[in-house]
Amino acid sequence: MHLYNKLSAKERAQLIEQAGEERLTLSFYKYHKIGNPELFRNHLFIAWDAMEALGRIYVAHEGINAQMSVPAKRFTEFKEHLDGINFLENVRLNIAREQDNKSFLKLKVKVRHKIVADGLEDETFDVTNKGVHVNASTFNELIEDDNTVLVDMRNHYESEIGHFKNAVTPDVDTFRDSLDIIEEDLKNHKEDKKLVMYCTGGIRCEKASAYFKHKGFKNVFQLEGGIIEYARQVEAEKLDNKFKGKNFVFDHRRGERISDDVISNCHQCGNPCDEHVNCANEACHLLFIQCEECAKANQNCCSTECAEINALPYEEQKKLRSGKGNSNKIFKKGRSEKLAFKK
Template structure:
């Protein structure tokens, strides 16, 4: 019987991936659809992903699948073929390629969860498939120039800090669940206005757009493939990329540079910076923005207090 979980220490796996020279792709994909036997689904995914040397995290729930992964470039089409043929719902699944291919993951984790995105929604009759209208880069750019159209950023505040569309509304929060709770009361004045929602790869704004429609909002749009999809589509079609700053990502890279503009500031000296780090003092491990000068002065810590404790 196959061992369907990792047995090697993460420290050793990290060492291996950073010594690896084989080119890799960082990918993400998701799909909302009904899965009955989530454990069986999970085991099949682990077995096949492990075979293709996939690294990253995959969440499986009765509502669907959500994945952020890294794979050797040579295995990309093998993985794609597996996904497209594994289940009819995954046929022609949209797979987002990252904007850069720096080292992102070093171990494989496939987990069964209650939901693929924790949203706090309790209503049994809420339909996550009743989504807003998908739009691509040409329409996005056109709508950005119309001041009557509202753009809402469906990411956490620390993601918004280093990059966003100009004048996009930030729903201040640290989790998607917290954000959805605030969303409807905050936007009730705009029930009949045109609203565009976006997030990193599309999974959060897709569910948020369905939640808005469920709550009576009339004209809801969301960007196909999220920020990543928008940038790829704009570049492919020779259109200006209007996203400013960096796109935050939940892996070792912590960000993908999209424009040359830096719109955020170092927590310690308040100079322009868009580099996220975790405080080196493990008992703190705070995620914060730190410039190169302060990383030297504070020895990669968030404060003098943490620096003294190391």
């Protein structure tokens, strides 16, 4: 029995098209002490591969983080499997607002040191000692309180296309970068302010809430289920939507629209735009914001240089890439000096 994906993304996409069946994009996470992540990882792969589930799943001693695509007709089977795992019984599943049958094209279950990289090696820090979870209604009330500091726990390229009004949006490339910055900025308000945090689906601000409690903050809150669940509750309960723009998501869709506001701009021409793309030059693959006009003018690339390389025969492109590691700019999303209107 194989324990790794054997089909290419192209082959999987063809199979999905041929099947012609609806799939559900969803995500979930759970902090829990897992004794043998490798064994647990193998169990999950075998079960989910049999269900034709796809996605990107990280397993570590501290828990599990999953973004997945599941055949709609097998959702009940998938849910029953989760409920059969003691610490995942009735785990909250964030169902995507905008469905795409090709949101994920491979099943990747990986063992990691941590499910959310934080750069912390403090053994006294208990990630399960989290802050107070609040629903959308309570969250709306909290962020209108003058005694509240609202912090976006996502990275710069995520908050650039959408965030809550009056939120502090740290200009950081990674989650680990934000922890020290926020603590330093709020060090004089550990007791007199309400620290309210949010992220995409809840996993980052849950760890952050436990971290800031560990650091002495007395009133720590997080948006339960993140922006994904907030949008669902706002729609279901007819609440006032305090989020402006799009919610960045980590699959082929790259974003879900939460409001009609476009709060960012094309990184090439500066016109209003909030569509993230990857540079078509595989040696670059930079994530950036590009409007339709610039996509046509630049052949879906971030620069003239990349467009020229991408126009070469594929074998010549492979020769140019041979022996070269990926440029660091790939991981500094939207930071390339080639982008005239980057944030």
